[in-house]
Amino acid sequence: xxxxxxxxxxTIFGVTSAIIIGYTFYMWLTGQTVGFNExxxxxxxxxxxxxxxxxxxxxxxxxxxxxxxxGRHITMKSAKxxxxxxxxxxxxALAVDKWLFGRENTTLLLxxxxxxxxxxxxxxxxxxxxx
Amino acid sequence: xxxxxxELRKQQGISQDELAKACGVSRQTINxxxxxxxxxxxxxxxxxxxxxxITVDELFHYxxxx
Numbered sequence: 001x002x003x004x005x006x007x008x009x010x011t012i013f014g015v016t017s018a019i020i021i022g023y024t025f026y027m028w029l030t031g032q033t034v035g036f037n038e039x040x041x042x043x044x045x046x047x048x049x050x051x052x053x054x055x056x057x058x059x060x061x062x063x064x065x066x067x068x069x070x071g072r073h074i075t076m077k078s079a080k081x082x083x084x085x086x087x088x089x090x091x092x093a094l095a096v097d098k099w100l101f102g103r104e105n106t107t108l109l110l111x112x113x114x115x116x117x118x119x120x121x122x123x124x125x126x127x128x129x130x131x
Numbered sequence: 132x133x134x135x136x137x138e139l140r141k142q143q144g145i146s147q148d149e150l151a152k153a154c155g156v157s158r159q160t161i162n163x164x165x166x167x168x169x170x171x172x173x174x175x176x177x178x179x180x181x182x183x184x185i186t187v188d189e190l191f192h193y194x195x196x197x
Contacts, residue, residue, distance in 0.1 A: 064157050068156045
């Protein structure tokens with residue numbers, strides 16, 4: 001059976017993600033500093049892995065392509081869901097900072113406030129195109 | 132919105148993959164439309180109707196939501 005591009009991509013990025021996340025976890029377990037680079041690397045490889053298992057390519061007819069109709073629909077629906085998840089996560093981060101660590105994180109509060117404004121602001125800007 | 136794509140496609144001996152290629156979309160798009168999980172754009176609806184040699188209003192069945 002032919003091994004599709006999506007499966008190849010998924011396998012390569014899956015193995016890479018497992019190695020990087022595993023190594024980061026090992027560093028944390030052994031008391032080494034887990035910093036910006038490690039966390040960003042985990043996020044990037046996981047993002048690449050999820051993209052690889054989601055999207056098809058022109059030579060792989062079994063996955064939706066990002067450049068076609070259903071792909072654009074999936075992207076738009078996912079963007080809206082992601083936005084609300086992100087707003088909730090920001091609120092949770094604020095709550096954790098306030099109630100668990102007793103800190104007033106002004107930067108986080110500002111980002112959370114912006115996250116509430118940014119959707120209606122973007123909708124207003126986009127709606128102007130259709131006047 | 133319900134449609135007759137699967138029925139007509141099978142009558143004409145066309146696979147989902149072939150119809151998808153003819154319309155420039157993926158097989159999953161055709162599958163999602165056939166299973167009423169996704170309503171196609173007007174452009175794709177016309178392309179599908181053209182490929183299946185039928186009119187758009189015969190291909191899709193619209194019922195007003197109550």
